[in-house]
Amino acid sequence: MTQASDTIRQRQIRQGLIMVAPAIAILLLVFAYPIGRAFWLSLFTQNLGTQLEATFSGLSNYQRIVGDGRFWLTLWNTTVFTSLSIVTELIIGMSFALILDQAFRGRGLVRTAALLPWALPTAVMGLAWAWIFNDQFGIANDLLTRLGLISTNITWLGDPTRAMLALIFADVWKTTPFIAILLLAGLQSISGDLYEAHAIDGASPWQSFWQITLPLVAPQMVIALLFRFAQAFGIFDLVQVMTGGGPAGATETVSIYIYATVRRYLDFGYGAALVVVTFLLLILAVAIAAYFLSRTRLNVTGER
Amino acid sequence: MSTLQLKSLRKQFAPDVIPVKDVNLTVEDGEFLTLLGPSGCGKSTLLRLIAGLEQPTAGEVRLGDQNLNRVAPGDRNMAMVFQSYALYPHMTVAENIATALKLRDVPKAEIQQRVGSVSEKLAITHLRDRKPSKLSGGQRQRVALARALVREPAVFLLDEPLSNLDALLREQVREDLKQLFEEQQKPVVYVTHDQTEAMTLSSKVAVLLDGVVQQLAEPSLIYTQPANRFVASFVGSPQMNLLTLKCEGDRAQLGPVGLPLPTGIGSPSTVIFGLRPEAIRLAQAGDSLKIPGQVFLVENFGREQLLSVRVENSDLKLRALIPPDQHWERDRLELTWTPEQSHWFDPQNEQRLETSSAAQPAHSSL
Amino acid sequence: MTVAQSPEQSASGLQINWQRLALWIGVLAMVLFCLAPALWQLLTSFKVNEAITAIPNVYFPSPSQLTLDHYLSLGWIFWRYIANSAIVSLLSTVVCLATGAPAAYALARLRIPGERIILVCVLIVSLFPYVLLFLGLLEVVRLFGLGNNYLALIVPYTGINLPLTILVLRSFFQKLPQDLEDSAKVDGYTTAQMLWQIVLPLTIPALVTTGILTFIFAWNEFIFALTFITRDTMKTIPVAVAQIGGASIYEVPYGPIAAATVLGTLPLILLVLCFQRRIVQGITAGAVKG
Numbered sequence: 001m002t003q004a005s006d007t008i009r010q011r012q013i014r015q016g017l018i019m020v021a022p023a024i025a026i027l028l029l030v031f032a033y034p035i036g037r038a039f040w041l042s043l044f045t046q047n048l049g050t051q052l053e054a055t056f057s058g059l060s061n062y063q064r065i066v067g068d069g070r071f072w073l074t075l076w077n078t079t080v081f082t083s084l085s086i087v088t089e090l091i092i093g094m095s096f097a098l099i100l101d102q103a104f105r106g107r108g109l110v111r112t113a114a115l116l117p118w119a120l121p122t123a124v125m126g127l128a129w130a131w132i133f134n135d136q137f138g139i140a141n142d143l144l145t146r147l148g149l150i151s152t153n154i155t156w157l158g159d160p161t162r163a164m165l166a167l168i169f170a171d172v173w174k175t176t177p178f179i180a181i182l183l184l185a186g187l188q189s190i191s192g193d194l195y196e197a198h199a200i201d202g203a204s205p206w207q208s209f210w211q212i213t214l215p216l217v218a219p220q221m222v223i224a225l226l227f228r229f230a231q232a233f234g235i236f237d238l239v240q241v242m243t244g245g246g247p248a249g250a251t252e253t254v255s256i257y258i259y260a261t262v263r264r265y266l267d268f269g270y271g272a273a274l275v276v277v278t279f280l281l282l283i284l285a286v287a288i289a290a291y292f293l294s295r296t297r298l299n300v301t302g303e304r
Numbered sequence: 305m306s307t308l309q310l311k312s313l314r315k316q317f318a319p320d321v322i323p324v325k326d327v328n329l330t331v332e333d334g335e336f337l338t339l340l341g342p343s344g345c346g347k348s349t350l351l352r353l354i355a356g357l358e359q360p361t362a363g364e365v366r367l368g369d370q371n372l373n374r375v376a377p378g379d380r381n382m383a384m385v386f387q388s389y390a391l392y393p394h395m396t397v398a399e400n401i402a403t404a405l406k407l408r409d410v411p412k413a414e415i416q417q418r419v420g421s422v423s424e425k426l427a428i429t430h431l432r433d434r435k436p437s438k439l440s441g442g443q444r445q446r447v448a449l450a451r452a453l454v455r456e457p458a459v460f461l462l463d464e465p466l467s468n469l470d471a472l473l474r475e476q477v478r479e480d481l482k483q484l485f486e487e488q489q490k491p492v493v494y495v496t497h498d499q500t501e502a503m504t505l506s507s508k509v510a511v512l513l514d515g516v517v518q519q520l521a522e523p524s525l526i527y528t529q530p531a532n533r534f535v536a537s538f539v540g541s542p543q544m545n546l547l548t549l550k551c552e553g554d555r556a557q558l559g560p561v562g563l564p565l566p567t568g569i570g571s572p573s574t575v576i577f578g579l580r581p582e583a584i585r586l587a588q589a590g591d592s593l594k595i596p597g598q599v600f601l602v603e604n605f606g607r608e609q610l611l612s613v614r615v616e617n618s619d620l621k622l623r624a625l626i627p628p629d630q631h632w633e634r635d636r637l638e639l640t641w642t643p644e645q646s647h648w649f650d651p652q653n654e655q656r657l658e659t660s661s662a663a664q665p666a667h668s669s670l
Numbered sequence: 671m672t673v674a675q676s677p678e679q680s681a682s683g684l685q686i687n688w689q690r691l692a693l694w695i696g697v698l699a700m701v702l703f704c705l706a707p708a709l710w711q712l713l714t715s716f717k718v719n720e721a722i723t724a725i726p727n728v729y730f731p732s733p734s735q736l737t738l739d740h741y742l743s744l745g746w747i748f749w750r751y752i753a754n755s756a757i758v759s760l761l762s763t764v765v766c767l768a769t770g771a772p773a774a775y776a777l778a779r780l781r782i783p784g785e786r787i788i789l790v791c792v793l794i795v796s797l798f799p800y801v802l803l804f805l806g807l808l809e810v811v812r813l814f815g816l817g818n819n820y821l822a823l824i825v826p827y828t829g830i831n832l833p834l835t836i837l838v839l840r841s842f843f844q845k846l847p848q849d850l851e852d853s854a855k856v857d858g859y860t861t862a863q864m865l866w867q868i869v870l871p872l873t874i875p876a877l878v879t880t881g882i883l884t885f886i887f888a889w890n891e892f893i894f895a896l897t898f899i900t901r902d903t904m905k906t907i908p909v910a911v912a913q914i915g916g917a918s919i920y921e922v923p924y925g926p927i928a929a930a931t932v933l934g935t936l937p938l939i940l941l942v943l944c945f946q947r948r949i950v951q952g953i954t955a956g957a958v959k960g
Contacts (some may be wrong), residue, residue: 006374007359007373007374008356008359008373008374008375008376008377009359011376012780012781012861013780013781013782013783015776015780015861015862016776016780016781016782017776017782019772019773019775019776019780019861019865020772020773020776020777020782020788022769022772022773023769023770023772023773023832023836024773024788026769026825026828026829026832027791027792027795027829027832027833029810029825029829030803030807030825030826030828030829030830030832031795031798031803031829033806033810034802034803034804034805034806034807034810035798035802035803035806036806037805037806037809038802038805038806041805095696095700096700099693099696099697099700102693104693104694104697108946108947110697110700110701111946111950112942112943112946113700113701113704113705114700114701114704115942115946115949115950116704116705116708116939116942117704117707117708118953119886119938119939119941119942119949120708120890120935120938120939121889121890121892121907121908121911121934121935121938122890122892122908123890123892123908123909123911123912124907124908124911124912124930124931124934124935125707125708125931126912127911127912127927127931128707128708128710128711128928128931129707131710131711131714131924131927131928132707132710134924136723136725137722137723137724137725137727137924139710139727142725142726142727145726146726173703173704173707177704178953181950181953181954182953182954184950185950185954226797227797230797230798230799231799233799234798234799234800234801234802235799236799236800236801236892236893237892237893237908240892240896240912241912254801255799255801258801258802258805259801259804259893262804262805262808263897268805271805272805275801275802275805278799278801278802279798279802282797282798282799282802283794286794286797352852355852355856356855356856357852357855357856376855377852377855377856377858378855378856378857378858378859378860379858380856382856383856384852384853384856386849386852386853387849388847388849390847390849390850390852390853392850392853392854392868393850393872394871394872403857404857404858407857407858407859407863408858451857461856
């Protein structure tokens with residue numbers, strides 16, 4: 001029998017710390033170090049001009065960002081892409097969730113089908129979408145022609161607005177399942193009694209949707225939006241594969257710009273500053289979302 | 305050989321959450337101590353403190369002459385039976401029983417032999433290769449017992465082991481338990497909220513409320529000499545009648561009748577008068593004490609009937625348990641009891657008022 | 671069978687049918703929306719080049735328009751890509767579970783100091799886009815000379831999947847009855863033994879769920895694979911497929927790309943087919959627990 005010198009609780013804490021240590025170490029290496037390093041590196045100029053030697057330059061990288069029209073354009077592009085795609089995803093995802101919440105034969109299979117886009121690699125499916133939106137042979141043009149909506153083939157990925165639309169369409173396809181699954185979980189947690197009671201009170205299904213369904217799935221909606229916002233804001237593979245940021249930078253997102261700055265222009269210091277700014281913007285947005293999340297949760301419990 | 309001792313044991317979770325407050329208890333070999341109390345009284349926390357699953361804020365758990373405060377649960381040589389039985393769902397019955405022995409590197413042959421004999425004793429040998437999910441509630445309970453017994457530990461801890469059984473089975477298992485643990489001759493600490501279990505199984509009962517031991521005594525004394533108003537009301541079913549009565553001189557006024565106060569308690573202005581329903585009977589011609597009253601509710605249990613009676617000229621109510629064949633005219637009747645069966649409590653601190661005539665009860669107080 | 675009854679019946683029958691009809695149209699539209707791009711790619715992969723570039727598009731190719739040439743054109747190297755993806759994804763999944771499970775257990779039960787802070791950080795970190803990380807990781811990779819090494823992907827993939835693993839497993843661990851672990855403690859299990867012999871065997875479904883999600887995310891990752899791996903024989907599927915088109919400027923090889931898409935996503939499609947329920951469970955547990 002061991003009569004250890006420290007208490008049971010102390011031993012428990014020590015064991016706990018040992019158990020989290022490897023995971024924490026990996027998380028620090030993969031997340032904390034790169035972000036922290038970016039903060040540090042953003043204070044240096046390290047590019048071809050300095051022969052890739054890091055020379056301290058204070059906040060000059062940040063000054064450069066302020067005057068960097070290309071950055072602001074990519075930020076605008078990212079914002080357009082993010083807001084349009086997550087709003088569309090939310091609407092379509094909600095319809096999917098409502099459909100999947102019904103009882104019908106073969107629901108399991110339909111759910112499997114609905115999950116598929118989520119599971120496929122974005123980069124690979126980006127190629128499929130590029131093929132679909134091909135100017136000459138793409139099925140998008142073919143279908144529109146058959147429907148009589150267009151008479152001659154239109155340029156998709158070569159046109160600034162339509163390229164953005166094509167990207168958003170592909171992103172919606174890819175990520176709607178994620179939102180639908182989260183919302184479905186929310187829908188399934190709502191008791192049927194509520195709808196029945198509401199119907200007895202004389203409410204139409206449409207009113208029930210607005211007065212019961214939406215408020216009660218609000219937490220899941222905010223969570224889904226939060227995750228999707230962060231992902232869409234950092235969108236890289238889809239754009240890289242489908243348009244490469246073109247035409248003429250019309251679909252260049254922040255992450256594409258960061259990647260090009262580092263990999264093509266080898267401007268590490270400036271790339272780091274871009275990383276820092278993007279990071280801070282993201283944290284700000286997440287903080288706002290988290291604030292709303294805590295409020296909706298309160299509301300929901302209050303109403304219940 | 306082994307004595308389990310709790311010294312000034314205290315557990316505090318938050319400034320105002322103190323499930324166990326300064327508990328002192330001793331359980332000797334062969335003693336069966338029951339911790340009895342309503343839910344939230346701290347009895348389960350106390351058991352977990354003994355097992356080492358919780359760490360005390362202050363005080364000691366001792367086994368023999370060893371302080372266990374820093375000894376891990378697995379090294380305390382105690383076996384515990386959980387309310388949910390906590391059988392490992394992925395192990396067969398035999399593996400469940402053997403697991404603690406394996407961890408202690410007991411030789412294979414001995415494990416087999418011990419598991420075999422315990423299984424036989426509890427009549428679960430035929431279940432040895434089943435998983436817990438394929439067992440009935442009673443079978444699971446016996447496997448849980450076997451898992452504790454096979455270890456031959458220094459102390460047995462049981463946390464409401466009967467509460468998940470249906471009523472019929474519970475009665476039978478209660479008898480088995482009693483025999484089983486009498487054979488073991490080890491300290492047993494048993495937690496329950498069921499007074500019948502406490503009364504029938506234990507050699508000693510500790511009644512708990514708000515983390516404090518209200519009374520520690522043999523089961524019969526808990527019933528006949530409750531140490532305070534709480535114990536009086538918690539033990540016994542139907543509940544003891546507890547009435548606050550005004551006193552005049554050496555008499556307490558119960559409706560039209562002045563009950564003589566026992567000697568030795570002085571002359572308080574009010575007193576709490578306690579009387580068990582089963583101590584009351586219908587008055588007959590020769591009885592000197594006769595309380596007239598009006599019946600306003602009759603609950604017939606078959607074996608007996610429970611009358612709720614409003615004492616004449618007052619708002620006081622008495623409940624009386626009388627044989628089912630007794631009758632009375634209209635709603636009116638007269639009740640009586642022998643004065644020795646009444647209990648008296650101080651209205652301020654709610655402690656039992658010791659009467660000089662009655663023998664001093666042997667309850668070791670806090 | 672009276673004449674008066676039948677119109678009523680058909681009217682109410684029609685009413686119900688309308689609702690069902692709307693539902694089925696919705697279901698059909700949803701399935702079509704989700705599957706069409708993949709199916710089109712599947713069809714493309716089997717069509718001869720003339721059928722691929724035919725105007726108007728060929729939706730129902732004749733037998734003479736079908737071919738396996740695109741698959742054959744991928745060559746042996748494509749199996750190498752699949753093997754690379756499989757190795758990297760499997761190993762990072764294993765490492766992720768091996769480090770994530772103990773951490774999740776400690777965060778679920780051992781009440782370690784700083785538990786809340788760790789959880790909040792883990793949650794926030796799971797929102798980071800990978801593009802913010804690749805610059806710093808690139809330096810680490812160079813520092814340790816890990817370029818074109820599986821480790822350069824395994825470690826980051828473990829990292830990006832750890833938050834989800836920890837959150838999902840923790841929520842499953844918390845659902846285990848506490849009595850089992852208490853009983854194990856009294857029986858003499860150490861924390862490590864308890865985790866290995868009691869907790870993990872009872873949460874195998876959760877481990878499978880998390881493992882599948884981790885595997886899918888690792889298989890699909892693009893930016894790290896693009897940055898840290900430059901040698902052709904080390905490439906993973908997403909990068910390899912994306913770069914098939916890069917070989918010739920004038921003619922994009924749509925057929926081979928489609929064939930590569932089909933082959934490269936087949937493992938994922940199988941996973942989704944077999945484990946649809948678990949994946950849904952994992953996605954919800956990972957997000958709702960936040």
